[in-house]
Amino acid sequence: MMMQTTPLLKAVRIAVLLPLILSSAATRAADPQERIVSVLYAGSLATVMENSIGPAFTKSTGYSYQGEAQGSLGAAQMIRDHLRTPDVFISADPLVNVNLLMGPRNGNQVQWFTVVASSQLVLAWNPKSKFASKFQEAAARRLPWYEVLELPGVRFGRGDPTIDPKGYRTLFLFRLAGRFYHRDDIPKLLGDVMNPSQVFPEVVLMARVESGQFDAGIFYKHEIMAHHLPFIEFPAEISLGDPRFAGLYGEETYTTPSGEHVRGAPILFTVTIPESARHRGAALEFVRFLLTSAGLLRQFGFGVMEHTTAGDAAKIPAELRDLTAGVFKP
Secondary structure, three states: OOOOOOHHHHHHHHHHHHHHHHHHHHHHHHHHHHOEEEEEEEHHHHHHHHHHHHHHHHHHHOOEEEEEEEOHHHHHHHHHOOOOOOOEEEEOOHHHHHHHOOOHHHOOOOOEEEEEEEOOEEEEEOOOOOOHHHHHHHHOOOOOHHHHHOOOOOOEEEOOOOOOHHHHHHHHHHHHHHHHOOOOOOHHHHOOOOOOOOEOOHHHHHHHHHHOOOOEEEEEHHHHHHHOOOEEEOOHHHHOOOHHHHHHHOOOEEEOOOOOEEEOOOOEEEEEOOOOOOOHHHHHHHHHHHHOOHHHHHHOOOEEOOOOEEEOHHHOOHHHHHHOOOEOOO
16 A cells, blocks of 8 residues: 655655755755866966966866965965965975975975976066167177177066075076076176065066166066066076086075075976865875876977986885886085
8 A cells, every 4th residue: 555645744754855855955056166277386487377378278177276376485374374285385496395395394385396397597578678679689690799788778687585495596697697607797687686676476577677767677588488577598508407417507506595505506496285275186186187298398498308306216006007117416
C-alpha cells in the first residue's frame, strides 16, 4: 500500500531538506573563490603581467587572476610581516627569497623557489626628448652613452635601491661601467645613492620617462619592450644579463638601510608559492602556466632559462617537479 503524502509531511520534508539545499548552493557559490589566484610580483613586470601573462592564464585555464606590483624587496617584507598573503610571489632577485623569506629567522615563509627567466639592464629614452638624437647616436655606437647623460640639462631616473633590485643593480651597473670604460667619474653621474632628483619607485619612473618629465631611465629590457620605448643595450660585462660574467658582477655589493646585504649577479626572476597561500590549487595552476610560457616570455625580451630550484626539494609541489631541472646555486 502506498503512503499518501500529506501537506504536513511535505512541510516537514522541506524544512529538513532546505538547509541542505541552501548549504549546497552556498558551497557552489563559494567555489569560484577557490579559482582565483593572487600574484604579488616585481614592479617591473606590471605591463607583462597585466596585459599578457594574467589574461593568457585566465583564457587558458579559466582561473581568475589578481595581480599586484611592488618592488621585490618591499613585497618580500610585506609577506614576511604578514601584510600580504599572495598565492604566488615573483621576485626580480633570487636572493630576495633567501634573505627575507626563507629559513627560521624569516618564519619559513618560503620553502623553495624556481628560476623563471633572465633579463638585462638597458638605458631607455623618450623619443620626444630634445636629446633624442644624441641617444640615437649612442644606440648606434657613435657616441658613448655616458657622455649623453653628462650633457647639461639631461634628466634621467633610476629605481629605489632600498625596495627594488633594479635600484641596487643600477648602482652596480654604473660602478662596473666605471671600471669597464676606465672612467672613474661614471658612478658620480648618480650622485648620492638616494639622489632625490633621480630615484623613484618603478611605476613612477616609467611614467616620468613616458610623459617626458625625464629624458631617460635605467630599466629592464623586458619592461621597455612592453612599453615600446627606444633603448640602448649595454655591453654584457656591465648589463648584469650574461651568466658568463657572474664573477665580475659579484664584485659589487650593497647593503640596504634595513640591513639586507645584496651582491651583483646575473638578473634572474623567480617564482614560488608562499606557505601562507590561500588558494594552493590556483597557485599550482598559475606556476605551471608560467613555467610553460617560454614563448610569451621571449616576446618581451626575456632570456629563457632552465627552471633550476633552490630550497627544500621535498617541499616542491609534486605537480611542478616535472618542470624543474637541477639545483639553483646563487
